[in-house]
Amino acid sequence: MSNKNIISTTSGISFEQQEGQTILDASIEAASPINHSCRSGRCGFCKVKVLSGETLAYRQEELTPQEIEDNYILTCARTAISTIHIDADNLTKVNLPKSVTMPCGIAALTLLSNDVLKVVLRLPLIARLDYLPGQYIDITNSYGIYRSYSLAKAKVDEQTIEIHIRKIEQGAMSNYWFNQAKVNDLLTLQGPKGTFLLRDNIAKKDLYFLATGTGIAPIHALLETLEYLPENHQPRSITVIWGGRKGEDFYMDLVGELSNNLKNIHIIYALSNSHLTQTSLEEITFSNSSHYAQGYVQKLLLSLQPNLANSRVYACGSPLMINDAQELLIENGLDEKHFLADAFVSSGA
Template sequence: MAWNDPNCKMKHFVSINKTEIEFFSDENITILEQAESNGHSLKNGCRLGACRVCKLKLLSGDIEYTVGNKIGLTKKELDDNYFLPCCAIAKSNIVCEADGDNKTLSDTKEGAVICDITRTPGITVIRFKLSKRSKMDFIPGQYIGIEVPNGKCRYYSVANIPKDDGYVEIHVAKNKNGVFSDVICEKLKVNDVLWIYGPYGDFISDYHDEVRDIVFVATGTGFAPIKSIIESGVFNERNIHLFWGGRRKVDHYFSEIVDNWKNTLGNFHFHMALSRSDEEDHPEAHYGYVQDVFKKEIGQNNQIEVYMCGSPNMISDMSELLKENYQLNEDYIHVDVFYPNS
């Protein structure tokens, strides 16, 4: 592609290092949208600036964010010159690059066979069998992309330790009027093959303060990556608290697994949060939003390291609470935002 292409007047040239991706971008369209309109598949999630899935590192040039987006990058990511193409426009010719966990989709594509499907009214649990020659190397808390019928990707956290048995487990919440969640929750069957990408993500930290308690806070299927981390045993020497929020008890769809942790892990403490009461009384439950239950149960203990995964509202409330009430710095706060998949 020529830099002086006469048909590209008033556009800016975008190039992603170490890939073959390059294109001209208008100032009235986001870089992500422009990439897709040119046939390039870039990793993305919420498309609103909060989940950080699409982040790229800006090496040269200028970008500008569109109005109304909440940029979810951490201070360190901003200092390291990362930006979010889902809500940024190019203001000059730019050169950027993807870091190690943010490759283009074409780099990591593998077929996987569905070997088990468990459906409940609100959640579908699917297990894929990986090829014995699979090159996917997972760490706890990561996620994968799954190709949907229109060729785009939807992203789901891995809920197990694939290297242990060669399977990948995902938890899919039924989303009303969602095209792909409807396919997964209603139409897929055992022995179907789907294309998967990844793994991606850095939810689990490389740095740990051995003195601090580990606190997991989840809503809904935000339980999935937390399940993977707990089952990995990486925090077995620490006190572990799990706060899992749902509307009703039935939303805690893997209660038997949590019960097993309570019986086998002497350092594990479970806090069930129910935001709505139902016909049954659950003496073991706390009633209220999970962030309120967290504040009540943790009290003034600020010797904690927190992993949050779930709805944007919960993440926003918890992040504010941790910084204002507990004075936690970013080293001890880890976030994975879940957005409803279409």
């Protein structure tokens, strides 16, 4: 029988770790997943502080010297070698769908703007892909190039799933999507992955969703799920702030898709380019439940004078935006465990 270590957390949840298992994998197996994304030691979302006990590193961790000195670790890169206690107070009980590998085919390719492509992937009839809105998948093409992409819809629709891809200059996978991909091309899918998920503590709360670029895709999937929540689980308000540099960056009609079913939603299209002309602003079509503003998404959120004590923030986009938003909002009163984020996995590079 293999040895086991007990991992206890400041959230009050404890779970067992098999000898040699990563702390993150043990938390997922116990249906109490620590926040994570890449699972390769790079993104930093699975970072926790070890309060007591000993751990062993399996791989290099992207941590600052100060974080190392303060006893922070990346749980995807370490295993416990004794009973440990970690500062992870935002764990929630959720059974993550099992990651699977399957073939898939391109069902449709649609340009949503000059540099954003919508790809609809057809799944095998005999296969089943279960995922939670907000998660992502890895796609590998026939050349062996793979990248990660967030799922843009809340559920599988007629054995198809949807991803949004940003054109990246000199990106190998981007070159495939925009210049070589054809309907019926065969690809390999692996997933779902990640814990960018709606938590169960949103009733009567003010929800803020921050996105830049194609970071709007998983947020769109999260917003779709809100439509089906019972009344006593609904948030008090929903605000979406979507950032771009030019009008055509706003390639989805969020208002048209969501405002009819989410009555308490407000959408702000945030233009960060200070040199925009009135003509470029007029490229965007707005309704009574949306408007444009100039500035960065995190600063625009603060300009709304939110009650951060009653707020939950979900952010997806560039690491720069996420890091700045987290620091700025926590500094202004947001509880650290109420900020959930995922850096761009749908870069298309």
